Amino acid sequence: MDVIASHSMEAASLPGLSILWAHWLTAQDLNQLVHHPLLRSLERNELSLAALKTLLIQHGHYSRHFTRYLCALMGQLERAEDVLALMENMREEMGVDGQGRVTHAELFQRTLHVLGISNADEKPLPETTTMVKTMLAHCQNSDALAGLAAMCLGAEAIVPLIYRPIMQALVQKGYGDEATEFFSLHIEEDEGHAFTMLAILQRLVNGDEKRRESATRIGHEMIECRIAMFDAIWQQSLALAASESGSRDRESRFSSSDFWRVPSRLQARLPDRLCHPQVMQATHGHDATFSSQRKHKVHIVDLPSHAISMTVGRLDPAETTRLHRHNYETMIYIMQGDGYSRIGDQKVPWSAGDAIYVPVWAEHQHVNTCEGECVYLACENAPMLQNMGGIALREELDV
Template identity: 70%
Template sequence: MEALLEKSGSKTPLIAGMSLIWADWLKEEDLQDLVEHPLLQALERNEASLATVRTLLIQHSHYSRHFTRYLCALMGQLSDPADVMALMENMREEMGVDGGSAITHAEMFQRTLRVVGAAPASHAPLPQTLAMVDTMMGHCQSSDALAGLAAMCLGAEAIVPLIYRPILQALQHHGFGEDATEFFSLHIEEDEDHALTMLAIMQRLTLDQDARREQAIAVGRELIARRVAMFDAIWAHCQTQPAAAPAAAPAGHFSSADFWRVPSQLQAQLPERLSHEQVMAASQGGDQAFSSERKHKVHIVDLPSRTISLTIGRLEEGEATRLHRHNYETVIYVTQGQGYSRIGDRQVPWRAGDAIYVPVWAEHQHVNTGAEECVYLACENAPLLQNLGGIALREELSA
């Protein structure tokens, strides 16, 4: 663990990396319970398995999926319109209105879950996670706005860097790129500003009222204790899971230390998921985020393939994809509609039943010229390049 900051005046020392502005509101022993938790320590030391990371992300999703409800409930208890507007800035960032993000923070987190292979539906919320949700919501719904402010500020926003940095470290260690890490890096940068906004309101509500200030501190301590209890349950759950067989290849990537893991004979290893039912009908958050980035409808075929990917693209009448290029190959099969693709300096017409090939790094764009929606399947070898060392590259050439 990082060294503790030395005392500054009358302030209690805090964990390194946190501003001393929190010394009057957060207790050193609570923060130590958090950062010294074996779960976060394992993440920070690159000792947490990918299964552990997935379990943590799933439980965090069960808690964080209610974030906008927490915030809305809190804003409903504030009497000063200026305070409501101040917290609305947080809401606007969450919804992707501010901050330059094309997708909401919720969609960004769903993309993380999809890329990492953490399916919330695969594991019910632990009792300690539900207790965390209920405690946070109860304080945010309290008629005393100070309770909700303390819960959100001291029990969440102010301590985000302490929690998200180890998660970010673990994701990077397991070889995941920006699609998986952007949510955490963004919140590490932004959430202290949100916390300071809430702190300013708390300072005004507790001005010269020591009892009120102690009440707010107690709420923050309760929420940190709930989070530590949730981490306890996650860690205990992960410790009881059967260990991977010694000869199993490490998840995510190989290094020179793994050369001996090459087997002497082939053996089928069946993953848990072998089908993705009703791909187009069951569009998930990740699809919405992907479509937002691509500027047209795209459905991701979510299967555990390590070398190829398959997506279903859709173009409305007169719609076109953005001009782009990438260093992975693409084979496209058109199932409905007609149009053309600009590939390099050539224009390639197509209609339902045709297949087209897009070479590596050739700039290209697909255009629907028909009177109905165009639907096509795109098969690419991007996962192969990603698993070879994160060398897949895509470049957008038009807005």
């Protein structure tokens, strides 16, 4: 099986994705999209309401031009029947499909109104503006293939993958049908529009592999534009969260002059989150960065603990961690696999079910010696040192 076929099968296996998209959308593009930390945070109801509002406003800046995209595309089609086919989409957008609906733009404005926001609250991000301009440029291309690829592969086909997490987050935050109707309607209808466009696209390609590759490149470009917008919103949300966290930290820090504030009894304070679902399947915002630095896969357990941290490490066959040391203690439980650790000048063998201890500042490295993947759980007291004044240290000893 060649690489393209393999990727096509992976793409078709994504939940909710028809096998018809197997030759048009790559698994890499779709995985980048569905596993984007912004969308995963929406699914887990971990994205702040402020960040959700920013996402909706930025999407509004993009989607308010939808009829312009569609009109520009229809202007490039040569066959009257193709124009009529896309007019079905236009009628639904404009609320003139004979079912007495309001326009989709009005439905989206209802969502914004329920959340107490409007497009005027925030300017379009540069990435949002780029997505609008790129989509419009493709739809205005005299070769209708470009606009069809952009609209079909870069918008209509991927709507369910984007709108479901948004709708899920709105429901989890207590919003009702008035806020979610726009998204539920598009999830139901847009796949049909996508298939209509795909039929025209396939006819324009007419078996020409270069034309098909051109279409997939345009689809890839539009997905990259959307991911860039998501990246910008996600980074903005992280900066806001860090700022708010810093403010809370400053308010909760104590000095010698606060000694009189020591209470006489404990009080349980339950945080908002007590569970991190499916740690190894979910994508934490910093997993990729940390794994890249460590040079092996690491999943960070994201829970509001103040004294201990927990991570799940994974080593492929014959893979090793970097040689490193740190000034916090570590206890490691081997969940799967066999191997050994170099701790100081000792070689410590281990297998599934064993637990090992790494003392403070001892050089150490973990090695997988089995034929399968090794998985281990590491618990450390790094947060305690960080909260005592930022005195947790880690040093990499190899490159």
